[in-house]
Amino acid sequence: MCVSGLPERIGNSHVTEIADMSLVILKSVEGFTVRQRPDTKLKIRIGINSGEL
Numbered sequence: 001m002c003v004s005g006l007p008e009r010i011g012n013s014h015v016t017e018i019a020d021m022s023l024v025i026l027k028s029v030e031g032f033t034v035r036q037r038p039d040t041k042l043k044i045r046i047g048i049n050s051g052e053l
Helices: 014-030
Strands: 037-041
Touching: none
Parallel strands: none
Antiparallel strands: none
């Protein structure tokens, strides 16, 4: 789990920070190979929770 804007708020850019981080993680996982299972592709799930609406 990752949060942005704590303990001090950074305006509205926290959504951008989390989204950018998520894209970097997705890109880095693309070429990752699990040594014990080289034929299995690593899958990750990323979501953004905006809190109460």
